[in-house]
Amino acid sequence: MAELAKDVSGLSLSVQQALDNGDVDVPLLPSVAAEVLSSSLDDRSNATRFAELIQQDQSMTSHLMRVVNSPVFRGASEIVALQQAIARLGMERIREIALTVSLKASVLQPGPYDDLMSRSWYVALRSALWAREISRLTRKNVEVAYLCGLLHNIGEPLVLNCLGKMTESASPDEVAQVLRNCSRQAGLLLVQEWALPSAVDLAIRFRGEFESAANAKDLVAIVDLARFISCLKELPICEQVVDQAETQHLNLYPDEVDALLEQGENIATTLETLT
Amino acid sequence: MSEVYDTIVIGSGPAGQKAAVQLAKGGQRVAMVERARQIGGECVHRGTIPSKALREKAVERNRINERLREMNRETVNRSISVAELIGEMSDVVDAHDKYMTEQLLRNRIEICHGRGSFVDAHQLELLSNTGRKKVIRANNFIIATGSRPRKPDNVAVDHEHVYDSDSILTLAYLPQSMVVLGGGVIACEYASIFAMLGVKVTLIDRYPQPLGFLDHDLTSCFVSAFERRGGIFLGEVDVADCAFDGVSQVETRFADGTVLKADKVLCAQGRIADLDALGITNAGLSLNERQLLSVDTEGQTAVPHIYAAGDVIGPPSLASASMEQGRRAACGILGIDVGVLGQYMPTGIYSIPELASVGLTEKQAKDQDPDSVVGFADFSEIARGHIAGAKDGMLKLVVGGDGKLLGAHVVGVNSTDLVHIGQMALLQGASVELFIDNVFNFPTYAESYRVAAISAAAQLPERVQGRRSYVA
Numbered sequence: 001m002a003e004l005a006k007d008v009s010g011l012s013l014s015v016q017q018a019l020d021n022g023d024v025d026v027p028l029l030p031s032v033a034a035e036v037l038s039s040s041l042d043d044r045s046n047a048t049r050f051a052e053l054i055q056q057d058q059s060m061t062s063h064l065m066r067v068v069n070s071p072v073f074r075g076a077s078e079i080v081a082l083q084q085a086i087a088r089l090g091m092e093r094i095r096e097i098a099l100t101v102s103l104k105a106s107v108l109q110p111g112p113y114d115d116l117m118s119r120s121w122y123v124a125l126r127s128a129l130w131a132r133e134i135s136r137l138t139r140k141n142v143e144v145a146y147l148c149g150l151l152h153n154i155g156e157p158l159v160l161n162c163l164g165k166m167t168e169s170a171s172p173d174e175v176a177q178v179l180r181n182c183s184r185q186a187g188l189l190l191v192q193e194w195a196l197p198s199a200v201d202l203a204i205r206f207r208g209e210f211e212s213a214a215n216a217k218d219l220v221a222i223v224d225l226a227r228f229i230s231c232l233k234e235l236p237i238c239e240q241v242v243d244q245a246e247t248q249h250l251n252l253y254p255d256e257v258d259a260l261l262e263q264g265e266n267i268a269t270t271l272e273t274l275t
Numbered sequence: 276m277s278e279v280y281d282t283i284v285i286g287s288g289p290a291g292q293k294a295a296v297q298l299a300k301g302g303q304r305v306a307m308v309e310r311a312r313q314i315g316g317e318c319v320h321r322g323t324i325p326s327k328a329l330r331e332k333a334v335e336r337n338r339i340n341e342r343l344r345e346m347n348r349e350t351v352n353r354s355i356s357v358a359e360l361i362g363e364m365s366d367v368v369d370a371h372d373k374y375m376t377e378q379l380l381r382n383r384i385e386i387c388h389g390r391g392s393f394v395d396a397h398q399l400e401l402l403s404n405t406g407r408k409k410v411i412r413a414n415n416f417i418i419a420t421g422s423r424p425r426k427p428d429n430v431a432v433d434h435e436h437v438y439d440s441d442s443i444l445t446l447a448y449l450p451q452s453m454v455v456l457g458g459g460v461i462a463c464e465y466a467s468i469f470a471m472l473g474v475k476v477t478l479i480d481r482y483p484q485p486l487g488f489l490d491h492d493l494t495s496c497f498v499s500a501f502e503r504r505g506g507i508f509l510g511e512v513d514v515a516d517c518a519f520d521g522v523s524q525v526e527t528r529f530a531d532g533t534v535l536k537a538d539k540v541l542c543a544q545g546r547i548a549d550l551d552a553l554g555i556t557n558a559g560l561s562l563n564e565r566q567l568l569s570v571d572t573e574g575q576t577a578v579p580h581i582y583a584a585g586d587v588i589g590p591p592s593l594a595s596a597s598m599e600q601g602r603r604a605a606c607g608i609l610g611i612d613v614g615v616l617g618q619y620m621p622t623g624i625y626s627i628p629e630l631a632s633v634g635l636t637e638k639q640a641k642d643q644d645p646d647s648v649v650g651f652a653d654f655s656e657i658a659r660g661h662i663a664g665a666k667d668g669m670l671k672l673v674v675g676g677d678g679k680l681l682g683a684h685v686v687g688v689n690s691t692d693l694v695h696i697g698q699m700a701l702l703q704g705a706s707v708e709l710f711i712d713n714v715f716n717f718p719t720y721a722e723s724y725r726v727a728a729i730s731a732a733a734q735l736p737e738r739v740q741g742r743r744s745y746v747a
Binding site: 086090091092136139140141142143144199215239242243247248249251252253254 | 310311312321366390402404405406433434435436441442445446447519520523
């Protein structure tokens with residue numbers, strides 16, 4: 001950490017100090033997200049209990065109903081009740097949507113860097129969807145990959161929020177540098193505060209360095225590759241993906257990458273609905 | 276100019292490894308083509324080794340819980356994540372990979388990472404995962420590309436709710452309930468492991484008993500132990516379809532309309548030869564009616580310089596058999612006479628309890644020799660089993676009417692090791708008296724051979740027993 005401190009700008013140092021001292025507003029983990037997270041790596045939660053939890057949150061219920069009635073998820077008829085939504089989309093998908101919606105509401109707090117915050121959230125969500133498909137292709141756990149994709153950059157909104165309280169006029173380069181230097185620390189702080197699963201801890205801790213991730217190399221490579229695809233404005237061509245070290249680590253051959261990229265349209269449609 | 280080898284071995288599983296090492300020791304320049312990142316094949320990465328490691332964890336946890344219960348202490352929570360167990364397995368797999376790689380490199384075998392496809396009978400195009408292609412040539416080939424899970428049309432395998440044997444170990448948590456489709460070795464191994472880990476498992480097969488190729492007493496012991504642990508076996512069931520219900524459960528619909536719901540499903544309805552990308556027709560080869568490569572006793576295919584070994588040639592599809600098939604194929608290329616493959620190949624099944632078998636079953640023996648008899652030794656009556664609290668163990672010997680040993684079948688602790696005593700006796704054409712007239716260590720499970728031998732000998736006709744008059 002001493003070496004890092006030499007390079008960081010004063011802003012980065014200030015944000016790091018704020019994180020070190022606990023001088024940041026760590027958002028509370030929404031109860032719906034807590035329920036999903038606590039059960040996702042363990043036994044299945046009871047569907048009825050989960051439905052009750054969602055229904056207690058009026059804003060969550062209305063948001064969820066909007067999503068499930070979007071063209072992507074809606075079938076022939078309108079969905080008018082939560083139980084109907086669960087029956088139509090499946091508990092797994094409802095849990096994912098509920099987690100996504102509740103986290104978004106919690107971490108995206110208004111501030112001077114709203115645009116960057118929204119961009120960060122968009123990348124997170126897109127990464128989650130791509131991570132799920134990469135996982136399916138490589139025979140790794142699909143649910144864990146989605147979760148890690150969604151939360152791999154969860155520190156960024158916290159950093160932007162903290163930075164916004166210090167200055168409203170940081171240049172794009174300065175903000176980018178602060179995000180580079182502080183997001184991991186902020187993410188790990190949230191892992192601790194929210195008691196997130198260890199897989200998420202690893203995805204954050206080793207982001208961009210899958211080779212260092214010991215037993216979690218595959219998971220980190222999946223999330224990093226998903227992030228690479230998600231950060232591009234357009235869907236990449238096969239060669240761009242094939243050239244990535246993560247692709248080679250996951251041993252994806254060009255025809256398999258082609259098959260993966262064919263999911264792009266579905267992912268874009270789902271993404272549009274969720275954002 | 277493409278590189279030229281004496282032999283190219285395609286696949287680095289048990290068959291490919293043994294073949295490559297044998298060829299290298301015979302002085303050949305050998306290349307081994309492997310499409311996966313690590314060598315070892317499905318056996319090491321998704322099959323034999325990880326599932327056995329998971330089995331050990333399940334057994335160990337059960338043993339600890341039994342001891343804790345005896346001491347009236349709180350038992351280990353069942354909600355352990357599978358990821359924790361898999362994490363520990365990664366170490367086992369990595370160690371195995373390291374050991375094997377070193378062995379191959381020590382023997383100067385060139386490892387070519389990529390996907391091979393025949394250009395013609397002597398050239399193989401190698402496609403790397405970066406998309407680069409190169410052609411390598413060889414005078415001989417050994418195809419040992421193994422197998423992959425069969426995907427029945429009526430089962431919607433999505434690796435999220437419905438798994439196959441390649442993806443089941445990616446489960447991040449233990450489900451409450453699981454349906455296992457199939458009654459073969461893989462199905463029974465996983466069904467019994469998950470049952471021991473506390474999952475409510477239903478094993479479904481279209482035959483009346485699982486593991487139908489084994490002696491009926493072994494399958495009965497397996498089913499009874501499985502059901503004692505809360506598992507359910509449903510035999511003679513035709514599955515119409517199986518898919519995620521869109522809510523939270525996977526629905527398995529039977530042909531009679533019955534629907535069974537479970538959190539997860541494992542589809543383990545056999546494996547098929549993994550030859551799709553190999554372009555075998557370019558080499559002059561074709562698949563037989565069972566979608567396998569046909570070979571002679573040495574592993575030689577219809578194209579004389581191309582051999583095949585392991586799962587691509589079909590049953591028994593055991594790692595042990597594949598290793599020997601690989602070695603024999605290599606010897607075929609080297610022109611070394613290895614003689615006839617021993618007829619007594621043991622079968623080891625790492626279910627809970629462990630099962631092992633060699634030679635004739637009781638039914639097969641009766642069909643050949645109506646005077647044949649069987650003798651049993653229950654592990655709970657053997658001092659070693661009594662000390663260890665063995666509940667599910669037994670040894671069954673099948674003996675011909677002339678007193679000659681015809682088969683040995685074992686259930687329980689160390690059975691996959693114990694069966695080799697019977698195998699050696701069979702190979703020597705020994706009579707059952709061999710076990711009676713010799714001394715075994717005490718207390719050991721091996722002593723059960725003596726007990727079962729006496730039990731069988733006592734049933735033999737007087738002319739065979741002679742003046743010994745055994746009393747069971």
